[in-house]
Amino acid sequence: MSEFSLDDLAAIVKRRAYSDDASSYTAKLMAKGPARIAKKFGEEAVEAVIAAVEGDRDALVSETADVLYHLAVLLESRGVAFDAVFAELARRTGQTGLEEKASRPAE
Numbered sequence: 001m002s003e004f005s006l007d008d009l010a011a012i013v014k015r016r017a018y019s020d021d022a023s024s025y026t027a028k029l030m031a032k033g034p035a036r037i038a039k040k041f042g043e044e045a046v047e048a049v050i051a052a053v054e055g056d057r058d059a060l061v062s063e064t065a066d067v068l069y070h071l072a073v074l075l076e077s078r079g080v081a082f083d084a085v086f087a088e089l090a091r092r093t094g095q096t097g098l099e100e101k102a103s104r105p106a107e
């Protein structure tokens, strides 16, 4: 079990997001705004999908790390804490995925 958690990642992203360190990719990405960050997140997700479809385990691990990092930056850009996501996941425990889907408001 790794010592590293999503909370650790979120803390790093929060610390670097507003840094004026020119070498920070996080700060550079944050300055571009949520739409651009969301696009990068989508690109990384597609790369993870490709790795999964190809059955490339190492690439899937690496691309998933990229996905989680870019998700952390995206959430930070919209002021959403991982805690809110964890609370939503916790709320869903005790029901099956299909029950949860049926309980969603109609679109």
Ligand SMILES: N=c1c2ncn([C@@H]3O[C@H](COP(=O)(O)OP(=O)(O)OP(=O)(O)O)[C@@H](O)[C@H]3O)c2ncn1[C@@H]1O[C@H](COP(=O)(O)O)[C@@H](O)[C@H]1O
Binding pocket: 012, 013, 016, 023, 024, 025, 026, 027, 040, 065, 066, 069
């Ligand atoms: N986990 C990550 C992480 N994963 C991916 N990346 C960066 O995400 C970028 C994605 O690469 P791409 O080639 O897809 O994109 P790009 O061409 O560089 O960017 P675009 O021109 O497409 O916008 C690379 O620069 C990666 O280094 C990350 N950058 C930072 N972190 C974490 O954030 C910490 C702080 O990083 P800095 O903010 O850069 O100091 C690091 O120590 C890490 O813990």
